[in-house]
Amino acid sequence: MKGRLNRRDFMSSTAASVGTLAIGAAAPKTVGDRAPIVIASGNGLRAVERAMQLVRGGHDPLDAAIEGVAIVEADPNDHSVGLGGLPNEEGVVELDAAVMHGPTHGGGSVAAIRNIMHPAAVARQVMQRTRHCLLVGEGALDFARAHGFPEVNLLTVEARKIWLRWKETRDANDDWLPEPEDKVAAYVRETLARRITGTIHCSVLDTHGDLGCTTTTSGLAFKIPGRVGDSPILGAGLYLDNEVGSAGSTGLGEANLLNLSSYLVVEGMRRGLSPKDAIMETCKRIATTSVRDPRRRRGDGKTTFNVSFYAVNKKGQYAGGCIYPGGSMAVHDGTSARVIGCDSLYDK
Ligand code: ASP
Numbered sequence: 304m305k306g307r308l309n310r311r312d313f314m315s316s317t318a319a320s321v322g323t324l325a326i327g328a329a330a331p332k333t334v335g336d337r338a339p340i341v342i343a344s345g346n347g348l349r350a351v352e353r354a355m356q357l358v359r360g361g362h363d364p365l366d367a368a369i370e371g372v373a374i375v376e377a378d379p380n381d382h383s384v385g386l387g388g389l390p391n392e393e394g395v396v397e398l399d400a401a402v403m404h405g406p407t408h409g410g411g412s413v414a415a416i417r418n419i420m421h422p423a424a425v426a427r428q429v430m431q432r433t434r435h436c437l438l439v440g441e442g443a444l445d446f447a448r449a450h451g452f453p454e455v456n457l458l459t460v461e462a463r464k465i466w467l468r469w470k471e472t473r474d475a476n477d478d479w480l481p482e483p484e485d486k487v488a489a490y491v492r493e494t495l496a497r498r499i500t501g502t503i504h505c506s507v508l509d510t511h512g513d514l515g516c517t518t519t520t521s522g523l524a525f526k527i528p529g530r531v532g533d534s535p536i537l538g539a540g541l542y543l544d545n546e547v548g549s550a551g552s553t554g555l556g557e558a559n560l561l562n563l564s565s566y567l568v569v570e571g572m573r574r575g576l577s578p579k580d581a582i583m584e585t586c587k588r589i590a591t592t593s594v595r596d597p598r599r600r601r602g603d604g605k606t607t608f609n610v611s612f613y614a615v616n617k618k619g620q621y622a623g624g625c626i627y628p629g630g631s632m633a634v635h636d637g638t639s640a641r642v643i644g645c646d647s648l649y650d651k
Contacts, residue, residue: 331361335510345631365515383501388521405514405545412535504551532556554610582624
């Protein structure tokens with residue numbers, strides 16, 4: 304893709320920024336004898352590798368998850384999270400993130416936060432350094448500044464060009480004049496050909512059998528300013544119970560807000576369902592409730608949108624699943640890190 308940073312440029316541009324262990328992470332403790340598991344959404348291969356390295360070194364499972372997703376938050380070539388995330392309809396990048404910590408059943412989140420590359424690490428500070436669970440907008444940004452998070456321009460040149468093309472082509476009667484089609488870069492055309500979603504979720508089961516998880520995102524591309532999705536809402540975009548398991552989601556956030564879906568997955572596992580069955584039961588619930596609204600129902604009676612789930616239980620069993628096929632998840636089972644396909648509720 305023209306104009307993209309190569310790996311070396313990327314590493315040097317982000318070397319200073321990935322380091323979320325510096326603000327709020329605990330010192331490593333002794334390593335236990337349980338086999339650790341790290342899972343993430345399909346864009347999280349580097350995240351599961353890094354998180355596994357950290358839990359093997361005795362780091363807290365939540366700290367490991369946050370540091371893992373920080374690699375993707377700092378990657379300007381990933382348009383779904385952090386730096387390089389696609390902006391809202393006014394061209395401003397607004398991020399949502401949440402964390403949950405198994406051993407303390409703690410949780411924290413930030414929503415519609417601007418200018419901060421690592422919102423998941425800010426969410427950990429909300430959990431640790433306030434009596435609250437959720438800070439939004441200006442308040443979240445002030446809080447991040449107070450804790451020493453640097454401010455950066457999150458809108459990369461590539462993301463700005465994608466947004467500008469979207470803006471210029473929305474309404475033939477407004478006064479924006481789009482560039483001729485043949486001058487438009489291929490990556491701009493390709494990105495705009497579909498509704499852009501994307502998020503990273505990561506759940507970690509550590510060597511003591513303790514859980515931690517985070518979900519971090521720039522949300523739906525070109526969203527209405529101030530829109531908050533499922534990712535920073537505990538129970539919707541992620542949930543865990545240290546005695547049961549951990550789950551998180553990507554896809555159309557509104558569906559998870561309306562069904563408190565990640566909570567449902569964990570509650571399914573509490574009732575004894577496998578991670579796969581708990582996910583499929585949740586997909587079925589969403590598929591059933593959502594189509595009551597004709598705006599969310601296709602001609603064949605199925606949902607107009609997709610959501611994906613990733614879950615790991617206390618025993619270390621894990622699964623990924625979606626309403627429609629094509630989803631993937633990253634997993635590190637202690638032997639190797641790889642991306643595998645998710646099961647789906649429907650064939651098409
Ligand atoms: N769930 C995210 C949101 O609705 C978007 C995504 O996962 O693509 O904000």
